[in-house]
Amino acid sequence: MRPFEYTRADRLEHAAQLSEAQEAMAIAGGTNLLDLMKLQVETPANLVDINPLGMGRIEDTDDSGLRIGALATNTATAVHQRVRADYPVLSRAILAGATQQLRNKATTGGNLCQRTRCYYFTNIDHPCNKREPGSGCGAIDGIARLHAVLGTSPQCIATYPGDMAVAMAALDAKVEIANAEGASRTVPVREFHRLPGDTPWRDNVLEDGEIITAVTLPAPVGGTQI
Amino acid sequence: MAITINGQEHDLSGDPRTTLLDYLRDDLRLTGTKKGCDHGQCGACTVLVNGMRINSCLTLAVMHDGDSITTIEGLGSLGSPSTLQKAFVEHDGYQCGFCTPGQICSATAMMAEIRAGWPSDASEELEGPIGATSEEIRERMSGNLCRCGAYANILAAIGEVAEEELS
Structure with a gap:
């Protein structure tokens, strides 16, 4: 791992301000980020620990939906009584991925922000437009099995690896996002991730200094979902 | 900053890059917890943090201020195994x-x-x-x-x- 400054954020605005800086990254569970930092794929100069911000609650919304805090772990979400009863596809999607050890640490916001990636992205000996803009794509003329078929660009054919976001998209979930000025906005999960296009290094619509605060699910539709 | 390992409190300081796994093994010499892949795939580094199992290789020690960790050394001993x-x-x-x-x-x-x-x-x-x-x-x-x-x-x-x- 490259050296970095570690800062614990005590307020949301503080966290957003810190992460607005160049080469700063927010860390929650760390299961994807630390893995990539060990490989020197991610080399943040500043690491902003957002865990002290709370944001781990899962609570009913006024319209019978559910608000899942950005720092609620994947385990907390998957085993939550209401998720199991009303949004089983979400429990199933989470339980189908990773391992219990990883799900115990991985968070809602972090899971959505896990890097769209392929094995050329995680190997710094190969060119990758996502890791190093303009360096080329090792995958397109390399071993391309299991890479994207739809939504590709001449710059990148990596796929988004998450299962949780797929279930959230099916449920018409929305992502709550806050910025350094204290403003917030809401983006449907379906519109949160970006196709590679000409900017494959941008996986999602988050701007510098923006932090996910929660994901909200609308009232359950009922019936059998799996 | 302090961290409790197997019931004993320890000081948390040093390079923020230190993973919980390296802190246990190198700083505290609790070498029961093993480093296998160091990427969260093999589970050899599994410890309990406040009762929950996690991969200690994929978390920074500095992020565990106030946490209570149980390692294999804390589950039992040669004379009194779990x-x-x-x-x-x-x-x-x-x-x-x-x-x-x-x-x-x-x-x-x-x-x-x-x-x-x-x-x-x-x-x-x-x-x-x-x-x-x-x-x-x-x-x-x-x-x-x-x-x-x-x-x-x-x-x-x-x-x-x-x-x-x-x-």
């Missing part, structure tokens, strides 16, 4: 033994998860009681790899304890 530790010995649940501390920490937490009624990918129903079947144990222990392939005896050891403690 139920799972005894079962692993009785069933020969290992060959080289490198993955064993992680397996036992993981299985210890797994018992609590089943007791709490948490479903797994192998559970037919998301709600309702969970049976400690071999399918359930295999799925729930899938984060702990054994390169010797001692899975049959690992399963027997955990299965025996699960039957005693959970039925």
Whole structure:
């Protein structure tokens, strides 16, 4: 791992301000980020620990939906009584991925922000437009099995690896996002991730200094979902 | 900053890059917790943080101010092994033994998860009681790899304890 400054954020605005800086990254569970930092794929100069911000609650919304805090772990979400009863596809999607050890640490916001990636992205000996803009794509003329078929660009054919976001998209979930000025906005999960296009290094619509605060699910539709 | 390891408080300082795994092994010389892949895939580094099992290689020690960690050294000792530790010995649940501390920490937490009624990918129903079947144990222990392939005896050891403690 490259050296970095570690800062614990005590307020949301503080966290957003810190992460607005160049080469700063927010860390929650760390299961994807630390893995990539060990490989020197991610080399943040500043690491902003957002865990002290709370944001781990899962609570009913006024319209019978559910608000899942950005720092609620994947385990907390998957085993939550209401998720199991009303949004089983979400429990199933989470339980189908990773391992219990990883799900115990991985968070809602972090899971959505896990890097769209392929094995050329995680190997710094190969060119990758996502890791190093303009360096080329090792995958397109390399071993391309299991890479994207739809939504590709001449710059990148990596796929988004998450299962949780797929279930959230099916449920018409929305992502709550806050910025350094204290403003917030809401983006449907379906519109949160970006196709590679000409900017494959941008996986999602988050701007510098923006932090996910929660994901909200609308009232359950009922019936059998799996 | 302070961290509690197996009931004893320790000072947390040093390079922020230090993972919880390296802190345990290199700073505290608690070498029971093993470094296998160092990327969260093998589970050899599994420890309990406030009772929850995690991969200690994928978390920074500095992020655990105030947390209580239990490692294999905290679960039992040579003179007073835990139920799972005894079962692993009785069933020969290992060959080289490198993955064993992680397996036992993981299985210890797994018992609590089943007791709490948490479903797994192998559970037919998301709600309702969970049976400690071999399918359930295999799925729930899938984060702990054994390169010797001692899975049959690992399963027997955990299965025996699960039957005693959970039925």
